[in-house]
Amino acid sequence: MNDKIKKEAxxxxxxxxxxxxxxxxxxxxxxxxxVRGESMYPxxxxxxxxxxxxxxxxxxxxxxxxIIVFSTELLQxxxxxxxxxxxxxxVEGDHIKIEDSKVYVNDKLMDEPYIHNNYTEGNIDMVIPxxxxxxxxxxxEKSLDSRYExxxxxxxxxxxxxxxxxxxxFNHVGKVN
Numbered sequence: 001m002n003d004k005i006k007k008e009a010x011x012x013x014x015x016x017x018x019x020x021x022x023x024x025x026x027x028x029x030x031x032x033x034x035v036r037g038e039s040m041y042p043x044x045x046x047x048x049x050x051x052x053x054x055x056x057x058x059x060x061x062x063x064x065x066x067i068i069v070f071s072t073e074l075l076q077x078x079x080x081x082x083x084x085x086x087x088x089x090x091v092e093g094d095h096i097k098i099e100d101s102k103v104y105v106n107d108k109l110m111d112e113p114y115i116h117n118n119y120t121e122g123n124i125d126m127v128i129p130x131x132x133x134x135x136x137x138x139x140x141e142k143s144l145d146s147r148y149e150x151x152x153x154x155x156x157x158x159x160x161x162x163x164x165x166x167x168x169x170f171n172h173v174g175k176v177n
Contacts, residue, residue, distance in 0.1 A: 029055050031161060033069050033083065039137030039144065040085055043067070043114050043176065049168035050085070050176070052161035062088045062133050062156065064105065067163040067176055070135070070154050074144075083160065086135035086145050087114070090128050098124040098147070114138050114177070122147040131156045 035048040044050070044067075052069050062068060066088045074082040090096040090105050097104040101119050103112065116139040124147060128134055132153040137143025145151055163176050 029053070030164070031069075032167075033085070033160075035085055038139050038142045040067070040087070041116055041139040041142070043087075043138045044085065044166070047168075048166050050163050051165045051167060053164045054161040056162035057156065057159055062091055062159060062162075064088055064091060064094075065177075068133075068135065068154075069160045069163065070158045071160060072151060072158070074150060084135075084144070084151065085163065086137050086143070086154075088133050089136050089146070090134040092128050092130050092132060094128045094134075096124055096126060096128065096134050098122050115140060117141065128153065133159075 031052050031054055033050050033052055035044045035046060035050065038046060050069075056066075067085065068088060069083055069085050072082050072084055074084075076082045089103065089110070094105050095107065097107075098120055101121070103110045103120055120136070120140045124134075126134075132155060134146045135154050136145040136147065146153055166176050
């Protein structure tokens with residue numbers, strides 16, 4: 001009977017160790033995150049549960065229209081760092097201009113069917129420097145983003161990953177554009 005208990009204990013240890021290894025590997029590639037606020041409305045809503053691909057930018061560069069999660073120096077109410085979910089509007093080397101509520105990238109008016117309204121506050125005229133991106137929320141009136149000094153341009157090293165999929169609410173599960 002003692003040998004039977006030992007064998008069963010060893011099997012349980014193997015199962016738990018295997019599960020821990022898989023969990024570690026998975027968390028290196030993907031990470032869950034929760035949407036807080038209305039800055040990405042209507043694309044994303046408060047309490048949408050997202051999965052981000054942490055490897056997206058290890059082998060590639062952010063692209064215009066990617067939805068990203070990045071860390072900031074802003075603090076949440078509990079004092080922890082605040083992560084933001086925004087859409088990439090311009091990348092390294094792009095010339096971005098916001099004028100009369102219109103967004104131009106490389107002198108072309110952006111077609112932005114995803115934004116909440118057609119108003120984009122701010123007057124911006126800059127070329128995006130190396131290793132930075134310009135990101136804004138889809139709900140421009142309620143988005144703290146690259147237009148404002150508190151956030152500014154996003155350093156590519158602060159990007160945690162690209163939003164891959166919405167897992168919750170269940171009636172909106174799927175790829176996020």
